[in-house]
Amino acid sequence: MTVLDVSGLRKAFGGLTAVDEVSFGVEAGQLFAIIGPNGAGKTTCFNMVGGQLRPDRGSVRLAGRDITGEAPRRIWRLGVGRTFQVAATFGSMTVAENVQMAFLSHHGRLRALLPSARRLYREQALAVLERVGMAGQAERQCGLLAYGDIKRVELAIALAHQPKLLLMDEPTAGMAPRERIELMALTAGIVRESGISVLFTEHDMDVVFAHADRLLVLDRGRQVATGTPAEVRDDAEVQRIYLGGAGAEAAARQIEARAGEQLPGERAEGEAR
Amino acid sequence: MIDPAFYVIQFLNGLASASNLFLIACGLTIIFGVTRIVNFAHGSFYMLGAYFAFTLTATIMPALGDALGFWLAIPVAAVGVGLFAVLMELLLLRRIYRSHELFQLLATFGVVLIVQDLVPAIWGPEELFGPRAPGFTSFVVILGFRFPEYQLVLIAAGPLVLGGLWLLFNRTRWGTLVRAATQDREMVGALGVNQSVLFTGVLFLGGALAGLAGALQMPVEPANPFMDINIIAEAFVVTVIGGMGNVLGAFLAALIIAQLQAFGILVFPEITLVLPFLVMALVLVVRPWGLLGTPEPMTGHGFAGDRPLKPLGRRAQLGLAALVAVLLLLPLGLGDYTEKLVLEVFVFALFAFSLNFIMGAGGMVSFGHAAYFGLGAYGAALAVKHLDFAMEPALLAAPLAAGAGALLFGWFVVRLSGVYLAMLTLAFAQIAWSTAFQWVELTGGDNGMIGIWPSAWASDVTVYYYLSLILCGAAIAFLWRASYAPFGYTLRAGRDSPLRCDAIGINLKRHQWLGFALAGTCAGLAGGVFVFSKGNVDPGALSIPTSVDALVMVLLGGIQTLTGPLLGAAAFHLLEAYILPLTDYWRAIVGLIIVVLVIAFPQGLAGFLRERLAGEESR
Structure with a gap:
């Protein structure tokens, strides 16, 4: 089943066309990566799917339903969770309370004035925290956690809502290499067992080639290639964009090397299962 | 039917008060731009400018002659206020640049309260009429109306200062740094600029400009102890409408507000006080960052040291029950x-x-x-x-x-x-x-x-x-x-x-x-x-004082606790009831309390007690 169907997406800022005629589809249970050099339009594309930006043209459909230009809040209601480049959590609350907030919102209980918020949806929150390996730290204050752990809390918050689709903007930005591999292995494991789809942007090619099922390559707003990691890896134009026409041979070497590096990542993923 | 020429005169009057507003607001906006502190004490600077000018003219004019004495006294008064602002920066602001905006606002308001009690103590509570400006004591005739020459001086002052600031900010290294810091304070710090010196300089400039405004106003309006509060709210309005940190914006906003008041008083005399605030509210709805301001990033506004909310412990519950019992029995005794x-x-x-x-x-x-x-x-x-x-x-x-x-x-x-x-x-x-x-x-x-x-x-x-x-x-x-x-x-x-x-x-x-x-x-x-x-x-x-009382109660008790505001209200109100009748300096005392709290006990009474208790329990 196609969870996310993006077609003919276009966005211009003044005279600059940031994203031009981009189309792709994400299937259920798939990890889909958007990659490209700086300024390629990755984040613009991402924000049009998440509702932060309204596209000039084209459509975004979630499980068959048109969500083009809807507000982020609405898009969340329809089943899209999100994590940010710089993790955004509620720093003065405990880890459990952070996840409970997502449940309170999910169940429309935010305006309740009398019940104690600490007691509501606590079991459910702990269950989600268990999945991301944070149950042991449920009572700690979120703002005092190590960054890698905050990212896990963010993931738990997004999962609380049982999303159809998870949007992860550079999920491993700002993390140590070891933490990166662990976080992505964890995400991939959860995704595969629960059938959630993930759309993510990423600079780290190790992460991309280790986990993505399909890739979309953007360059200056244009869709250069779409396909499996192997297809994209062998695409002549992708090689040219990343390394320039003259460096085709060097490009081949680089990508070969990257293909080799993905092995440890895959092992980590296997362990997570 | 009113003579059309009257409107021209009213327009000129509007320009004169626009100049005055701009001189105050531009310092406020420069200080905010660089330090991110909204300086309530700016009205106090203005008032001190008028009082300094009064004292200086009284001493210098007999010695140096009227013309030289007067026109020397004005800039010296401005420099004096600039130095006062530097003192405030060194003693107070320097310690709170990283504090929450609430503490910064309150701390500068503490200075307002202290100055409000100092001024009558030094100069007396009466209005003080300064000398008229030598060389500008008579009238010019404009379209058949007599128009005071000195108003023309005031009209010129605004654009002159604007031009001077433009030169300062665009033609000097220091000015460039000020502009850079207004746009990105962190980056300027990262480039190795000595921020302390920059901030002190900015306070001097802003303070001196407000002092200049007050000194120039002396021949028009007697120096009085209410000048600060009367002007500060309007100066805020001008700064906010113009876009905080933007000098040109402040100039435009001062023109708009002053002209609206000059003509508003003809049409609706009963809403002149409300008018600037209505305009500000409208502008903020259309342009939340003012006419020429730039948006601030969307960030949270938590307080340093915010902690998860814990339910009351056994001891606290018993304490609360005891408190209620005492309050119920209190009228008996x-x-x-x-x-x-x-x-x-x-x-x-x-x-x-x-x-x-x-x-x-x-x-x-x-x-x-x-x-x-x-x-x-x-x-x-x-x-x-x-x-x-x-x-x-x-x-x-x-x-x-x-x-x-x-x-x-x-x-x-x-x-x-x-x-x-x-x-x-x-x-x-x-x-x-x-x-x-x-x-x-x-x-x-x-x-x-x-x-x-x-x-x-x-x-x-x-x-x-x-x-x-x-x-x-x-x-x-x-x-x-x-x-x-x-x-x-x-x-x-x-x-x-x-x-x-x-x-x-x-x-x-x-x-x-x-x-x-x-x-x-x-x-x-x-x-x-x-x-x-x-x-x-x-x-x-x-x-405003009632609003500030509430803020002081919260701050005194501790903003990060639920019991804090209750404790703070009790402490503040009882203090006020028992100390107010004994002293003429109640406001200064409140001001000092604020300053001490902000610098030394930002966690408040309840926060302080909680830390002490937590310390004992962990031992």
């Missing part, structure tokens, strides 16, 4: 005066608690919470005076009136955040205050309304004491409960991370709006209870 005093503590406890509900939990710093206290007080008083309500329905009218006001004002307020939000709450409170002050037929103006007494059954002090305890206690208990409930948590979530709220489907603005209205409603109830205990109400109930 107290006289009427003390009973009334404690009753007022209930009122202020509710007032402060409601403020902390939006500020501590919601991260919305309100500098105008008195608006809702006052709307409650006036709501009840008007119901009694004009609608012949008895006490019972009037006490219901109080929270309803305040709640309606808070719903209306809050709709605008929650669209902003941080200092802009604080400034808008201040503007709305000034609108409410001006209305009460100027709409004499309805509100009695400055005198307010008297003879608002409880119904016969509640006229005994002890009965009214219990009534107040029940009403205020119930409202506090309700807000307390709401703080622990999902609604309170939602407000806290918005304070911590608006971005995350948006991503989990929380309509933050709507919840903040409801929270603002709920807090306003409760403050209104406090105002209603207050008015029946006093028997009268006047515009003081809606004034």
